[in-house]
Amino acid sequence: MLDRDEDILKAAEDWQKAGRGVALATVVETWGSAPRPAGSSLVINDEGTFLGSVSGGCVEGAVVTEAMDVIQSGKPRMLEFGVADETAWNVGLSCGGTIRVFVEKVG
Amino acid sequence: MKLAILHELNAERAARRPVILVTDTESGEQRLVKANDFAKDPLRAELDKQLRMGKSASVEAGGKKIFLNVYAPTAKLVIVGAVHISQALAPLARSLGYDVTVVDPRTAFASPERFPDVPLVAEWPDTALPPLNVDAYTAFVAVTHDPKIDDPALLHAFERKCFYIGALGSRKTHAKRGDRLRAQGANDSDIARIHAPIGLAIGAVSPSEIAVSIMAEITAVLRLPPKEKEEAA
Numbered sequence: 001m002l003d004r005d006e007d008i009l010k011a012a013e014d015w016q017k018a019g020r021g022v023a024l025a026t027v028v029e030t031w032g033s034a035p036r037p038a039g040s041s042l043v044i045n046d047e048g049t050f051l052g053s054v055s056g057g058c059v060e061g062a063v064v065t066e067a068m069d070v071i072q073s074g075k076p077r078m079l080e081f082g083v084a085d086e087t088a089w090n091v092g093l094s095c096g097g098t099i100r101v102f103v104e105k106v107g
Numbered sequence: 108m109k110l111a112i113l114h115e116l117n118a119e120r121a122a123r124r125p126v127i128l129v130t131d132t133e134s135g136e137q138r139l140v141k142a143n144d145f146a147k148d149p150l151r152a153e154l155d156k157q158l159r160m161g162k163s164a165s166v167e168a169g170g171k172k173i174f175l176n177v178y179a180p181t182a183k184l185v186i187v188g189a190v191h192i193s194q195a196l197a198p199l200a201r202s203l204g205y206d207v208t209v210v211d212p213r214t215a216f217a218s219p220e221r222f223p224d225v226p227l228v229a230e231w232p233d234t235a236l237p238p239l240n241v242d243a244y245t246a247f248v249a250v251t252h253d254p255k256i257d258d259p260a261l262l263h264a265f266e267r268k269c270f271y272i273g274a275l276g277s278r279k280t281h282a283k284r285g286d287r288l289r290a291q292g293a294n295d296s297d298i299a300r301i302h303a304p305i306g307l308a309i310g311a312v313s314p315s316e317i318a319v320s321i322m323a324e325i326t327a328v329l330r331l332p333p334k335e336k337e338e339a340a
Contacts, residue, residue, distance in 0.1 A: 009120070013113050024108055028132055028174040029165045039163030039176050076135035100165075102132050102174060107110045 008052040012043040012106050021046035022106040023067035027054050028078075032097035043106075046071050054101050055081065067103050076104040112139050116178065123180040123242055127154050130174045132165070150175075159330055180244040181206055182270075182329065187232060187260040188251035189216035192275070195318035196248070197225045203322060205246070210235040212256065232260040246271040246325045248305065258287055265297040271328045273305040273321060302328075 016022045025042040027034070035056040042052040042060060044067040054063060059081045070077055079101045112128070116139055119126045125142045129150065145154045153166050153175060163176045184200045186193045189211035200207045208226045211217040217229040228235040241247065247264040249257040252275060261284075264272045276284065281303040288298060306320030307327070 009113065009117055012108075013110070013117055016110055016113070026174070026176065028130075028163075037163070038165065038174075076132075078132060102130065104108055104130075104135055106108050106113060 008041055008043050011051050015043070015045045016107045021071035023070045023103055024106055025054055025063045025067055025079075025101050025103045027099050028102045029100040030097060031099075034097035034099045036099070042067075044068070044071075055099060059099075059101075063101055063103065070103045070105050074105050076102065078102055108137060112137055115139055120178055120180070123240070123244055125158055125177075125179045125244075127158060127178070128176040130176065132172050132174050156332075159332065180242075183208070183239075183241070183245040184325070185210065185236070185239060185241055185245055185247050185264075185269075187211065187247075187249040187256060188253075188275075189213070189218075189222060189227065190250055190252075191314045192250055192317050192321075194221060195315040196250075196321060197222060199315075199318050199322050200325075201225075203326070208239055210239075210260070211251065232256060232263060236260065236263045241267040241269060243268045243270055245269045246273075246329075248273045248275075248321060250275040250305070252276065254284065254287060258284070258291065261288060261301065262291060262293060265293060265300065271302065271325045272300050273302040273324065275305050276303055278304065 012022055012024055023044045025044065027036055027038050027040045030038055036054055040054050042050055042054045042063055044050040044064050048064060050064055053060065063079065066077060066079055080098065082098050116126060116128060119141065127140050128137060129140055130137045140148055140154060142158065145151050148154055150168055157164055157175050157177050158179060161177060161179045165172060165174050182205050184205040184207045186196060186207065186209045189209050193209055197207050197209060208228060209217065209222055210228045210232060212229060212231045214229045217227045219227065241263060245267065247269040249260050251257050257274060261272065261274060274284065285298045302324060306317055307323045309320045311317045311320040
């Protein structure tokens with residue numbers, strides 16, 4: 001996990017400078033076979049556009065919704081998701097996992 | 108995240124300098140710690156460990172939940188010498204996540220047929236190496252067996268403070284190399300940085316096995332704490 005998310009953090013900066021509301025969601029803890037390791041991140045702007053991934057697709061929709069609230073309120077928030085066994089199977093894992101995602105406003 | 112922190116984080120990453128973003132996940136408070144400032148940080152033990160592993164993690168400190176987000180540059184491997192060992196070493200290093208470049212002024216060796224999909228520079232080290240931005244996140248190996256090529260390359264690796272420097276050759280060959288490099292201005296601590304004979308002692312025979320021993324040694328230098336590193340060497 002070296003030097004990843006290059007364009008994600010760059011996009012966060014570019015979007016913020018372009019006047020958009022921006023939030024950053026980052027995986028801070030994982031248990032079991034979580035699809036993405038701690039440090040994986042997702043950047044979201046106030047138009048609902050997002051880049052990156054915190055779970056390989058299973059919980060991004062929910063994270064984007066929460067991120068909209070965080071952009072509005074400016075208050076960071078911790079989210080917790082269980083990754084369903086079925087979803088875990090699809091990404092090549094034999095069991096489910098749990099992830100905690102920290103969502104913060106940029107700027 | 109404050110825009111100033113994000114801006115600094117992106118600038119450090121672009122410059123290939125490692126940083127760790129420290130976040131109190133309850134209050135949202137954040138600070139960016141540069142590798143040079145680890146020594147005076149209250150979390151230095153944790154910061155050192157996570158950077159060495161290249162892994163982000165949540166830790167508990169002073170009753171607080173802290174997230175350490177590690178931004179380490181992609182490690183590079185520069186191979187000087189487009190020889191048989193390098194043909195095995197380049198794909199192995201790539202599978203381990205390294206950005207690999209092969210340098211050899213001898214065009215018969217540095218040919219795309221011998222090194223499909225690997226960036227090749229068929230120039231002498233003095234021309235080839237400066238544009239590669241060899242740095243502290245670079246592992247550097249010199250395997251041509253030709254002092255005209257290996258020696259200037261090694262001098263460049265000393266100057267750029269590569270985290271690993273290895274050179275092919277027996278102890279006898281290496282002693283002569285030390286004399287030559289000293290005559291060109293290298294000091295004893297530079298010479299001592301060269302891993303020679305190259306690679307961990309695993310009884311490697313074939314070029315592929317030697318490649319495995321080299322990457323094992325590079326991995327040990329990258330990942331192990333200093334004390335255990337000495338024991339492995």
